Amino acid sequence: MRVQLWDRPGAWEIALQGERIASVTPSAGEALGLALPAFVESHAHLFAGGVALGQLNLSAVHSEAELRAVLLPFAATVPEGEMVCCFGANYDLMGGRPTRAALDAVLQRPLYIVATDYHCAWANSAALQGVPEAPGVDLALGELHEFAAMDLVGRKAPSGGRQSLGLLAAEPETPDPERDKALIRAAMAECLRHGITRVVNMDGNLYQAQLFTELAEEGLPIDVSLPMTLVAGMEPDRLDALFAAARRPPVGRLSFGRVKMFMDGVFDTHTAYRVTDYPDRPGFRSEPLIGAEFVELCIRADALGLQIATHAVGDAAVRATLDGYEAARIANGARDSRHRVEHIDLLHPDDLPRFKALGVTASMQPVHPPGLAGLPLEPTISIVGADRWPDSFPWRALHGQTRLCFGTDWPVSPLSPLHAIRCAMTRQPWAPGNPDQRLTLTQALQAYTTTGAWADFVDHALEPGALADIVILSGDPSDPATRVLETYSRGVRSAFIA
Incomplete structure (x- = not known):
């Protein structure tokens, strides 16, 4: 590939051999893009990201009218009997903080909205049916603070809320590994689209360790690091199991x-x-x-x-x-x-x-x-x-x-x-x-x-012998018009057309 390097002038030819960079040499031809070491996403939640790809993003909504305009058409696409799930909501979602009563006026079927920080959520009356009084739960306002409270409603989602259990160091009562691995695959494909070839996945539990291990044995398209989540007051056996999982050796492109x-x-x-x-x-x-x-x-x-x-x-x-x-x-x-x-x-x-x-x-x-x-x-x-x-x-x-x-x-x-x-x-x-x-x-x-x-304990450079993790950009990274043209993940090319 003939490219411009991010830290050197002129055009350069990068040759690959398998998973690694074979050579980087000056070229007299025209550069076809700007090459950088591929991006490292140092803090993400792949399972939750895969789930969010199928939910409604409310980050641009700041009034009740705007909420109605995007929520009602989206809700019409959600199968009857399923809870309508949204994410990315700001605290001024309805011109101010949303409430149970205000959400009831917008939608009567079960509705669950996660705040932009993922540490708070709101639900309407239909979604709150059967939810008990508990720490972090304000039933009158329909507001849920922190993961344990949010899970009381989140588990009613089509995903079963399994994507959030790693934040609680908990395990699912009803696992669905094939569905969940498909969601993780979709999240990894999204990473490649953005030039990312390495992710630190910050919400590990034993279930995710098993999912990612099975995916790694099949062949991960990116490198994934999976920390195990520890919380206060864990039973000794549970704590021992998580420490044991954290000490597992790497499996393909998965590391603990x-x-x-x-x-x-x-x-x-x-x-x-x-x-x-x-x-x-x-x-x-x-x-x-x-x-x-x-x-x-x-x-x-x-x-x-x-x-x-x-x-x-x-x-x-x-x-x-x-x-x-x-x-x-x-x-x-x-x-x-x-x-x-x-x-x-x-x-x-x-x-x-x-x-x-x-x-x-x-x-x-x-x-x-x-x-x-x-x-x-x-x-x-x-x-x-x-x-x-x-x-x-x-x-x-x-x-x-x-x-x-x-x-x-x-x-x-x-x-x-x-x-x-x-x-x-x-x-x-x-x-x-x-x-x-x-x-x-x-x-x-x-x-x-x-x-x-x-x-993440690895080296990363556009040098001979380095892993061929490379992103090719259309121009200056500081230019809002710049986009990812190609991502090479250990030499495997993904191309993206505008």
């Missing part, structure tokens, strides 16, 4: 070697754990989803040679996560663990240098800040509080301290790396005087390619 934990939730539901009070709730800072047990699990996982990834949105959650990693280093000694903190929506300045000191990777999503990727500023920035805006989504600050890898948290946010890269380059401060956290094109590309691969 990792665990995932949740330290907190998100700001819009006031479940992000923070150092300072919520401005609208004096004296309230939320609390961690996992307490002292987190340190014990970090020490155990680290001693087994496993990588740890922890969801931490609030600054107190980030601090508690770093404390756990530091405790593991003290207990087990320093090693090249590449432990990760996922999201980091808010970071206390005192904890910034700890990333470098502990060798911790920052895994972030440039499509997550309010004001980007179609996300409204409110109510999130008011919930964060203006005094903490300078400490929010500190990409550039972290880039100067540690390794930074990028992803989208798909289907939480649009999967396109090109869109995310442009977000990283164009984000504006929320107020004058706030730090500019934008990255350069080169920095954003590195976070989506070579550094993302490094965080």
Whole structure:
């Protein structure tokens, strides 16, 4: 293939031999596209992404009229007797936060809407039938906070809610492996369409481990890393089984070697754990989803040679996560663990240098800040509080301290790396005087390619001998008109026509 390389001028000829790059040599001909190492999606949910491909995306809806305009035609395509399922809803979905009564007025058949952050959902009366009072469940408002509460309605979906059980470290009561593998295959095909050949799938349970193992034995079209999810209060036998799964050897293009934990939730539901009070709730800072047990699990996982990834949105959650990693280093000694903190929506300045000191990777999503990727500023920035805006989504600050890898948290946010890269380059401060956290094109590309691969313990480059994971673009990645022309995944070509 004759291309322009992202980091070298002129035209170059890339020759492949099997799964690897055989040579990269200068060429006198005309370049047919811009070649980069293929994108690494450092934080996604493939099973949920496959399910979302068949659901209604409400990310562009901000009023009741807009909701009716898209929901009613979609509902007409859903077979009678099935719950109507939507995702990507902003908290201003109906001009404000949706309610059970407001949704009843729009649709009478069972309706389930997942918020854009996937930590909250809304349901109408038909969908809430038989749902008990439980933590996180507000039956009067039809609002469900966090995964356990959401599952009480989500399990009624055509998918059975199985795609979300990895977030709970739970297993399905009624597995449907053939259907579910088809959904995962569709998600992997979507990744290739966006130039992605490696994904860290952040919601592993034993069921997904089996699904992905069977798929890997058949031959995965992309590389997948599957951390096992650990939660507080697990029975010893269950915990042992998940640790054993995390220690499995690779199967084809599937790798294990990792665990995932949740330290907190998100700001819009006031479940992000923070150092300072919520401005609208004096004296309230939320609390961690996992307490002292987190340190014990970090020490155990680290001693087994496993990588740890922890969801931490609030600054107190980030601090508690770093404390756990530091405790593991003290207990087990320093090693090249590449432990990760996922999201980091808010970071206390005192904890910034700890990333470098502990060798911790920052895994972030440039499509997550309010004001980007179609996300409204409110109510999130008011919930964060203006005094903490300078400490929010500190990409550039972290880039100067540690390794930074990028992803989208798909289907939480649009999967396109090109869109995310442009977000990283164009984000504006929320107020004058706030730090500019934008990255350069080169920095954003590195976070989506070579550094993302490094965080997943692999090398990634357009060099002879490297795996032939390559994306060919139509032009400059910062140009909104640029698209993916071809993806090579270990030498296998996928071409895309506009």
